Amino acid sequence: MKLLQIIFVLFSIIQIGYSQNRVNYSQYMHNHQIFNPAYMDANKSVGGSMLYRMQWMGFEGAPNTLIGNGFYNFKKHSFNLQLLNENITIFKHLEAGFSYSYSINLGRYTRMSLGIKATYNQLSANYGSLSYFDGGDAALSGSMSTFDINFGGGLFVRSSDWFAGIGAPYIFNNRNLDPQMSLFGSVEYDHFYLTGGYKMADNYMYVLYPTALVKWTKGARLPLHLI
Numbered sequence: 001m002k003l004l005q006i007i008f009v010l011f012s013i014i015q016i017g018y019s020q021n022r023v024n025y026s027q028y029m030h031n032h033q034i035f036n037p038a039y040m041d042a043n044k045s046v047g048g049s050m051l052y053r054m055q056w057m058g059f060e061g062a063p064n065t066l067i068g069n070g071f072y073n074f075k076k077h078s079f080n081l082q083l084l085n086e087n088i089t090i091f092k093h094l095e096a097g098f099s100y101s102y103s104i105n106l107g108r109y110t111r112m113s114l115g116i117k118a119t120y121n122q123l124s125a126n127y128g129s130l131s132y133f134d135g136g137d138a139a140l141s142g143s144m145s146t147f148d149i150n151f152g153g154g155l156f157v158r159s160s161d162w163f164a165g166i167g168a169p170y171i172f173n174n175r176n177l178d179p180q181m182s183l184f185g186s187v188e189y190d191h192f193y194l195t196g197g198y199k200m201a202d203n204y205m206y207v208l209y210p211t212a213l214v215k216w217t218k219g220a221r222l223p224l225h226l227i
Contacts, residue, residue: 028195028213033069033080035193036167037099038115038154040071040078047071061089076103078113090129094122097169101156109160117152117169164196192216 030049032039041047048070056062064087071080077100084095101115124145154167170190197211 029211031067031069032156032165032195033071033099034067034082034084034097035169035191036115036154036156036165036195037080037117037152037169038101038113038156038165038167040073040101040103040111040113040115040156040158042073042111042158045073063088077101078103078115082119090126092124094124096120099152101154106157107159110157111159112155112157115154115156117154119150119152119169120147121150122147161199162197165194167193167195169193190217 028035031051048068050066050068052064052066054062054064066085067083069080069082071078073079080099080101082095082097082099084093084097086093097117097119099115099117101113103111103113106112122145124143126143128143150170150172152167152169152171154165154169156165156167157163168190173190192215194214194216195211197209199207199209201208
């Protein structure tokens with residue numbers, strides 16, 4: 001019996017937990033460039049967007065996320081810059097990306113674009129700002145920072161009444177671990193985003209344009225977002 005208790009305690013100590021490791025985009029219609037490098041805004045030559053989200057307002061260290069992107073279109077070429085800054089308690093995530101896409105006319109009203117993307121990711125944690133009871137714990141002091149480079153690609157097809165696309169902004173599985181303390185780490189799996197929409201009605205009074213986004217990643221259920 002005592003041996004079983006020891007085994008249970010050891011198992012509890014080495015147990016590892018995993019949670020969401022990529023940002024979810026509830027307002028995905030305004031952030032296509034973030035998760036699909038092939039997306040191209042055909043209506044503007046220069047533009048951009050910004051999204052800020054704060055969760056659990058009133059709680060110290062509550063999660064907050066800032067997402068921004070800017071693009072420049074020149075004929076069939078599109079250049080895009082993306083920035084993501086995410087904070088939760090002592091942990092910070094900074095991501096900067098650059099994407100390029102090239103479009104091809106498939107018909108009078110249909111255009112297909114292909115895109116590639118390069119991303120710089122940085123994770124940091126400031127353990128020294130923690131308040132805890134065990135003040136002599138050397139592991140909970142100082143700070144850490146890790147970074148990685150990732151690449152992605154995508155395809156996007158747009159017509160006058162519909163659109164469809166598939167994006168893979170991260171095609172490599174990055175594993176960022178603190179080499180000294182091993183208290184905080186990130187195992188970032190590749191993600192695939194499938195989007196589509198169809199314009200059902202368009203007149204002077206209203207526009208009915210239902211859309212959907214499906215995201216797939218290893219070890220997670222298949223979420224579906226509808227707008």
